[in-house]
Amino acid sequence: MSKRTLVRGGLVITAADEVHADVLTEDGRIVALAANGSDVAASWTADRVIDATDKYVIPGGVDGHTHMEMPFGGTFAADTFETGTRAAAWGGTTTIVDFAIQSPGQALREGLDAWYAKADGNCAIDYGFHMILADVNEDSLKEMDLLVQEGITSFKLFMAYPGVFYSDDGKILRAMQRASHNGGLIMMHAENGIAIDVLVEQALAAGRTDPRHHGEVRKVLLEAEATHRAIQLARVADAPLYVVHVSAEEAVAELAAARDMGLPVFGETCPQYLFLSTDNLAEPDFEGAKYVCSTPLRPREHQSALWRGLRTNDLQVVSTDHCPFCFNGQKEMGRGDFSKIPNGLPGVEHRMDLLHQAVVDGHITRRRWIEIACASPARMFGLYPKKGTIAPGADADIVIYDPHAEQTLSARTHHMDVDYSVYEGKRITGQVETVLSRGEVVIDGRKYTGRPGHGSYTPRSTCQYLT
Numbered sequence: 001m002s003k004r005t006l007v008r009g010g011l012v013i014t015a016a017d018e019v020h021a022d023v024l025t026e027d028g029r030i031v032a033l034a035a036n037g038s039d040v041a042a043s044w045t046a047d048r049v050i051d052a053t054d055k056y057v058i059p060g061g062v063d064g065h066t067h068m069e070m071p072f073g074g075t076f077a078a079d080t081f082e083t084g085t086r087a088a089a090w091g092g093t094t095t096i097v098d099f100a101i102q103s104p105g106q107a108l109r110e111g112l113d114a115w116y117a118k119a120d121g122n123c124a125i126d127y128g129f130h131m132i133l134a135d136v137n138e139d140s141l142k143e144m145d146l147l148v149q150e151g152i153t154s155f156k157l158f159m160a161y162p163g164v165f166y167s168d169d170g171k172i173l174r175a176m177q178r179a180s181h182n183g184g185l186i187m188m189h190a191e192n193g194i195a196i197d198v199l200v201e202q203a204l205a206a207g208r209t210d211p212r213h214h215g216e217v218r219k220v221l222l223e224a225e226a227t228h229r230a231i232q233l234a235r236v237a238d239a240p241l242y243v244v245h246v247s248a249e250e251a252v253a254e255l256a257a258a259r260d261m262g263l264p265v266f267g268e269t270c271p272q273y274l275f276l277s278t279d280n281l282a283e284p285d286f287e288g289a290k291y292v293c294s295t296p297l298r299p300r301e302h303q304s305a306l307w308r309g310l311r312t313n314d315l316q317v318v319s320t321d322h323c324p325f326c327f328n329g330q331k332e333m334g335r336g337d338f339s340k341i342p343n344g345l346p347g348v349e350h351r352m353d354l355l356h357q358a359v360v361d362g363h364i365t366r367r368r369w370i371e372i373a374c375a376s377p378a379r380m381f382g383l384y385p386k387k388g389t390i391a392p393g394a395d396a397d398i399v400i401y402d403p404h405a406e407q408t409l410s411a412r413t414h415h416m417d418v419d420y421s422v423y424e425g426k427r428i429t430g431q432v433e434t435v436l437s438r439g440e441v442v443i444d445g446r447k448y449t450g451r452p453g454h455g456s457y458t459p460r461s462t463c464q465y466l467t
């Protein structure tokens with residue numbers, strides 16, 4: 001028996017359009033749109049009609065950068081695939097692309113299979129994987145080709161974290177050369193980790209151990225330098241490049257210069273760089289540890305360059321880099337030594353709301369909101385138009401969003417499995433009301449109705465900005 005749901009009376013917003021339309025879904029797909037009040041729309045029948053009058057009807061969010069259960073700094077990111085994808089659904093995100101990890105000495109296959117097993121049967125929403133390359137060698141280079149064919153079409157490399165995930169320039173060049181042949185997209189953590197480690201050592205030796213020093217040693221110049229170097233290596237390899245978690249004005253300038261030359265270079269930023277700053281890292285009594293992530297939070301002056309980059313399309317995507325560690329027991333590991341604070345912030349639940357607040361504040365338009373949070377990540381990671389839009393044939397991943405609701409973000413009310421919020425007390429205009437994931441209602445008028453295992457693994461095609 002086929003199951004039809006009708007979303008009636010809302011303003012449908014995609015990256016391309018805003019139209020007052022009714023949306024008909026059947027068996028998990030969108031089958032038709034018709035003008036609200038038209039004879040066609042009036043003739044539709046459905047098992048369930050959702051009234052979206054005075055609401056926005058938007059595509060489910062696509063978060064292209066999460067780390068559920070990630071092992072890092074001697075501990076694990078606090079959200080499992082179960083808790084993290086449920087929190088994502090609460091916040092109107094219906095697809096995540098998480099990072100499977102190759103440990104040094106391990107085959108890519110081994111790492112990837114471990115991540116398939118972690119996620120399988122546990123996710124509330126759909127998911128895909130990027131692969132972290134921590135050991136570039138002849139075998140792992142060959143394996144990249146197989147992974148691209150399997151739907152793992154993007155590979156993260158690190159210029160940071162020596163001894164953990166770090167690759168030197170030769171390894172990076174080899175991986176880029178391989179990607180230029182197999183169609184993969186290299187995602188780069190662009191910070192000069194070798195220089196940063198010298199500054200970490202010097203800071204600790206001088207007794208500068210507080211969380212704020214994490215931001216001070218991870219210098220803007222070392223993000224900009226690494227971004228520049230990554231771009232030059234990608235040019236030499238004739239490969240596309242996607243720079244993750246861009247935080248500094250000078251790094252945006254490197255991306256903009258490359259794009260002005262017509263190079264296939266892309267950039268992502270995250271809400272924490274748009275809304276938080278080094279003021280948070282400097283909070284007293286070790287509270288600053290809550291804001292330790294890499295790249296680090298920057299002085300507030302960098303934010304206008306990030307917003308500008310998002311408007312001018314020098315930055316294409318906003319992802320969360322969701323990588324939560326509890327304050328108690330996890331962030332606390334770095335009391336007396338900031339370098340031992342596990343790096344990462346919680347955020348998967350709040351991206352759509354924070355970017356709607358950016359619409360309210362006049363930083364971006366409504367369509368750009370949907371572009372940077374839904375359509376553009378779907379295109380970047382080979383999921384479009386199945387994900388990221390509202391159109392016949394697309395998955396029925398739909399959010400009914402109330403643009404007038406008022407909410408206050410807090411650890412007391414969020415659904416991420418972490419004991420603090422980096423946005424504690426922040427007021428937001430707008431709230432997710434109802435969420436459909438492939439036609440299933442997973443949030444129903446602010447009640448969770450989803451289940452672990454509804455979410456499916458979603459193989460991806462190659463980056464659609466290159467074809």
Ligand SMILES: NC(=O)NCCC(=O)O
Binds near residue numbers: 189245
């Ligand atoms: N970003 C961060 O601080 N933690 C997660 C790992 C990474 O993305 O580098």
Ligand SMILES: [Zn+2]
Binds near residue numbers: 189244245294295
């Ligand atoms: Zn990173």
Ligand SMILES: [Zn+2]
Binds near residue numbers: 065066067321
């Ligand atoms: Zn990350």
